[in-house]
Amino acid sequence: MPKLLSALLLLTLSNALFADERALRFVINDSWSMPLVRIEQGQAVEGILVDLQQRMAAKVGRKAKLLVMPSMRVQHALDTGEIDVRCFVSPNWLNNGHYRYIWSLPFMTQRDLLVGVKPEKLEPEQLLHERLGTVLGFTYPRLDPLFRSGQITREDARTQDLVLRKLSARRYHHAISNELSLQWFNRNQAPNKKLYSLSELASDPVACIVRDAPDVPTMALLRAMVQMKQNGEFEALLARYR
Structure with missing residues (x-):
């Protein structure tokens, strides 16, 4: 009987400790749109990143807390340890290091495209004195010399979806979009309203960064992502939104 009582006490304490473990804090950039994420009343409700991050947390026995914030605030939140995991990020996009965080393996490739309202072959360097649809806070290294010289001018919108909607409404002739968002936008467009990759x-390879701290299961999360890659879970998840 004493052994049974000890076992029950140990199980109770283990369950209590598990219940007390806080949710993992993932950041969602409010400039993103479907299929990456759909945001309603400040909450991330569906999309690739919602599914991915909830699955990552579940694999290490935690819940996921999805924090929606402006891109300009993300860096400060990383620096102050307010975020445990940031997904959908590439080293090529960062101006500041994340010395407190460890990179995961890439889970997909993002392709940024020059997009227009009619099919043609066109490079951004060929644009002259145009306003180009861009997302507020997003960086486009290849275009920086063109912006600095005044050859083209950024016209920022708050989200990628708004950039494409303004292009479709002919507010400008060309815009920049990631491939996934362009495909999603075109899904429900009439043939004469579709936008084209030029x-x-x-x-860029896209990965997650995980905070390296005692209160975060850092290595378990990184191992879980390796297993997801090996099991084809990333591709299956992405296929749902293509």
């Missing part, structure tokens, strides 16, 4: 601007 050339590829950049192709």
Whole structure:
């Protein structure tokens, strides 16, 4: 009987400790749109990143807390340890290091495209004195010299979806979009309203960064992502939104 009582006490304490473990804090950039994420009343409700991050947390026995914030605030939140995991990020996009965080393996490739309202082959360097649809806070390294010289002018919108909607409404002639968002936008467009990829601007591997701290199951999360890659879970998840 004493052994049974000890076992029950140990199980109770283990369950209590598990219940007390806080949710893992993932960041969602409020400039993103479907299929990456759909945001309603400040909450991330569906999309690739919602599915991915909830699955990552579940694999290490935690819940996921999805924190929606402006891109300009993300860096400060990383620096102050307010975020445990940031997904959908590439080293090529960062101006500041994340010395407190460890990179995961890439789970997909993002392709940024020059997009227009009619099919043609066109490179951004061929644009002259145009306003180009871009997302507020997003960086486009290849275009920086063109912006600085005044050859083209950024016209920022708050989200990628708004950039494409303004292009479809002919507010400007060309815009930059990632491939996934362009495909999603075109899904429900009439044939004469579809937008076209004109050339590829950049192709970047996309990964997650995980805070390296005692209160975060850092290595367990990184191992879980390796297993997801090996099991084909990333591709299956992405296929749902293509």
